Amino acid sequence: MGMNYTEEITAFLVEKYTENPCMETVVLLAEKYDKTVKSIIGKLSREGVYQRAVYTNKSGEAPITKMELVNNIAENLGIEVENLLGLDKSPKSALKELEAATGAERTREPWHNRT
Numbered sequence: 770m771g772m773n774y775t776e777e778i779t780a781f782l783v784e785k786y787t788e789n790p791c792m793e794t795v796v797l798l799a800e801k802y803d804k805t806v807k808s809i810i811g812k813l814s815r816e817g818v819y820q821r822a823v824y825t826n827k828s829g830e831a832p833i834t835k836m837e838l839v840n841n842i843a844e845n846l847g848i849e850v851e852n853l854l855g856l857d858k859s860p861k862s863a864l865k866e867l868e869a870a871t872g873a874e875r876t877r878e879p880w881h882n883r884t
Contacts, residue, residue, distance in 0.1 A: 774812055778802065782809065783816050790820050792837040806840065806850045838864040845871035 774782070786794050799809045813819035821841065835857040843850035845868065856864070 779812065779816065782812060783818050786813055787818055790818070792834060792840050795840075796836070807843075810840075810844075835859070835861055835864055838868050841868050842871050 782798055785798060788794075795806055795809050795813070798804075799806045802809075810819055821844075838861070839853050839857045840850045842856070842864070843853050
């Protein structure tokens with residue numbers, strides 16, 4: 770049976786993730802609580818703290834990791850990131866291409882609304 774998130778766990782997830790908002794943190798939390806990465810991300814999203822990986826932040830640091838690219842690709846495709854393990858061994862340029870190609874939310878409006 771899947772363990773639900775108690776208030777204590779939720780508070781811990783939010784605290785840890787806020788301290789270090791990156792994919793590695795999510796993966797560690799998923800392992801700690803025996804949950805999928807998607808589940809942890811879903812929870813963090815509902816708590817309003819999850820940040821989609823961005824290439825650079827305001828100060829121009831924190832380049833995206835390959836694992837974050839793979840996670841974004843999985844998210845874009847609506848599949849578990851676990852299904853793509855090993856993809857992070859690909860060249861980063863290839864992963865960026867894949868992420869861009871699968872990222873339908875970049876265009877926001879549904880295709881049938883385009884004129």
